Amino acid sequence: MQRKAYVPGVAALLAALLAGCTGGSGDGATADDSNAGQPGVATEAAEPGKYRTLPEPCGAVGETALDSLLPGIEEITDEEQREKAYAGEPTLAYDTDRKVGCRWKVESADATDHLFVDFERVVSYDNSVSDDSEAEQLFAKQVEAADLPEPVVPESGSASDSPSGTPSSGSPSADAGGSPSAPASGSDSSTTPSSPSSSSSSSSASAGATPAEVQPRLLDDLGDEAFVDDALSDSGSTAKRRTVTVAFRTSNVVVTIEYAEQSAALGVVPDSEEMQEMARKLASQLADSLSD
Numbered sequence: 607m608q609r610k611a612y613v614p615g616v617a618a619l620l621a622a623l624l625a626g627c628t629g630g631s632g633d634g635a636t637a638d639d640s641n642a643g644q645p646g647v648a649t650e651a652a653e654p655g656k657y658r659t660l661p662e663p664c665g666a667v668g669e670t671a672l673d674s675l676l677p678g679i680e681e682i683t684d685e686e687q688r689e690k691a692y693a694g695e696p697t698l699a700y701d702t703d704r705k706v707g708c709r710w711k712v713e714s715a716d717a718t719d720h721l722f723v724d725f726e727r728v729v730s731y732d733n734s735v736s737d738d739s740e741a742e743q744l745f746a747k748q749v750e751a752a753d754l755p756e757p758v759v760p761e762s763g764s765a766s767d768s769p770s771g772t773p774s775s776g777s778p779s780a781d782a783g784g785s786p787s788a789p790a791s792g793s794d795s796s797t798t799p800s801s802p803s804s805s806s807s808s809s810s811a812s813a814g815a816t817p818a819e820v821q822p823r824l825l826d827d828l829g830d831e832a833f834v835d836d837a838l839s840d841s842g843s844t845a846k847r848r849t850v851t852v853a854f855r856t857s858n859v860v861v862t863i864e865y866a867e868q869s870a871a872l873g874v875v876p877d878s879e880e881m882q883e884m885a886r887k888l889a890s891q892l893a894d895s896l897s898d
Contacts, residue, residue: 652730655737655858657896660725663708664694666892667723675721675865675884678714703727717876720866723892728858737858745831745855748862752835752851754822820878825886829854829861829893834886836878845869848876852889856896863889 669692673680682688697707707724728741825832832854839847847868854861865885867876 651733652736653738655728655741657727657857657859659703660706660727660859661895663706663723663725664696666708666725666895667694667710667721667888671888671891672710672721675888676710676712676719678712678717678719681714682712697724704729715870717867717869720864722862722864724862726860726862728860741855741858741860742831745853745860748853748860749824749833752822752833752853754824754833754835757821757823820882825852825854828852828886828889829856831855832889834882836882838875838878845872846875848878848881850878850881850885852882852885854889854893856893859896861889861892861896863892 667675672692676691679688679691682691691710691712694708694710697709699706705724705726707722710719710721712719726744728737728744730737730740732740820836822835823833825834832852835851835853837849837851839849845868847866849864849866851865852863863885865881865888867881869876
């Protein structure tokens with residue numbers, strides 16, 4: 607009797623185990639579906655940026671453009687010193703595929719001019735975020751740091767060069783006469799920006815330009831997005847130095863150009879409109895060279 611009771615118990619246990627095995631392997635789709643939505647499941651990586659390298663920064667601005675932006679360079683009589691002035695000075699770079707820059711400084715009888723060009727290639731380390739999106743976020747921080755003023759709206763229409771609905775808040779940089787200033791940008795060797803003449807600099811912003819045309823602002827005709835900034839500062843007791851900055855983003859590369867001039871004559875203020883025009887022309891040329 608004890609033997610009869612033991613055997614059915616073993617049979618029941620074996621039957622239960624067999625049923626469990628059958629249920630777990632009988633429906634492969636059910637087993638696969640249990641992994642859906644789990645963190646381990648691979649997702650499609652975001653698009654890489656358009657640019658994988660950067661240009662050589664000191665060679666990005668040609669000699670003809672430098673002659674216009676830095677007029678004192680042609681006044682240098684010593685050939686070796688003139689070649690050194692054209693060559694510029696590269697900024698310290700730890701990874702030339704990610705960030706490079708170059709500086710020029712030239713003195714003339716009328717003024718001292720400075721030019722700085724910086725290229726930064728943005729790479730996202732998050733597979734779900736594209737290089738372009740990462741660069742867009744970086745540029746947004748740069749615009750915020752510039753603290754651009756609300757656009758001045760002329761009576762005839764909207765503010766010049768500023769896309770509607772996209773102004774950044776802040777207070778404008780202004781010169782001694784209350785006229786806001788704007789930034790400058792780079793150039794290439796094939797095209798020459800209009801040459802600025804320190805002797806034609808005025809004591810205030812250009813009389814022919816309206817506040818909307820020279821104030822720091824967003825630009826809608828350069829790269830994917832861009833802005834121009836302008837600041838006038840005292841250097842010493844009476845000398846004025848104007849710094850125009852033009853920055854733009856194209857895909858995953860951000861380019862920043864700083865163009866500064868300090869007049870040698872006391873009381874003379876570098877012309878805002880002229881410097882902005884030259885800087886923007888240089889920026890346009892650099893944007894075109896990146897697209898080539």
